Amino acid sequence: MKNGITHLFIPGPTNVPERVRRAMNVPMEDQRSAEFPDLTLPLFRDLKAVFRNTTGRVFMFPSSGTGAWEAAIQNTLSRGDKVLMSRFGQFSHLWASMAERLGLDVTCIDVEWGAGVPLADYERAIAQDRSHAIKAVFVTHNETATGVTSDVAGVRRLLDAHAHPAMLYVDGVSSIGSIDFRQDEWGVDCAIAGSQKGFMLPAGVAFLSISQKALEAHKAAAPKMERCYFSFADMIAANDTGYFPYTPPTTFFHGLRAALDLLAEEGLENVFARHYRLAEGVRRGVAALGLDLQAVAPQWQSDTVSAIRVPEGVDANAVLKIAYERYRTSFGAGLARLNGRVFRIGHLGDLNEGMCLTALSIAEMALVDAGARIELGAGVAAAQGWYRLANDAASRSAPLAVAAE
């Protein structure tokens, strides 16, 4: 029996809004037609606005987000370049391992899974590097495996404080378009996002937004890495007139048009506020159930995903299996060393209060079915209380809407 909808609460792919899905239901078209740039050029412009990048440029590579990791490294760094990274979850781990495989000289600081970028350790490494051997500093803005958000602006501040010229690379795959991100202001040289998270699109396109400095690094004559499919130069030559060096996903671009319109209509500040409001309800629900988040302190808690630790003796994989098989609801699995220990609720993208309450209520049932001793309804009630309060406060701070009534 498959009545109703299957609920999707994984942190990517996220739910694709009806308007975006319909926008992609178009005939195939000629990617070399004279009209094609009318579709693509505004996409580049509006994507840059989401990154808050006014001075650099943005690429769309047909790949998942991982492709933009690779593109950023290959085009702007050389084999043997020293880079500073940190690892505190499966995504930061994979990024560091890619950097090693591509031949960078990686200093990777291991941090407990549940905390984020270690500013004090970064500062020490930067302060000691008087010869400016470190070419790039990497930050996983939102570690999706643990539900941890790091302080990108803090990394910029410490680079500036030591007048260190290293470039700043940020993995914003599960943050950009959902929580505050400011490329220009934070001096981010390479910012990476994917289509299937905050951008509310199917997987398949990686967005890479770069600064002028990254563009210069790409042109510099030093011995660089081989690059081919992800070559900035090839992309730029075609993109400048609205075209691509190979067949681009044309239907996807219509979906992107609709998704960017949705973000602009809501307003990025409102999108960020909504993600905070929704996340806070989930967190209050989790706390009311007596459960812990994997994020070890409030400063690290992510507004796009919560990794929830199951009680001792309960298998998180059983919670996932029950949620899916009995209640047709997908939660995110615990990745790598967190497998069996946590399940994740993705609360990003096209989401509202009712959806978060559904997630909590089904999580409660699956937890109890899997043997957890929690009180059914306690998490839902706590979230309901918060959502009422938060929406009441939000409507009070909107005098125009009230005056119009």
Ligand SMILES: *Cc1c(COP(=O)(O)O)cnc(C)c1O
């Ligand atoms: C999802 C994700 C990725 C990888 O994206 P793919 O699209 O699966 O390649 C990288 N980093 C973070 C933080 C992510 O959440």
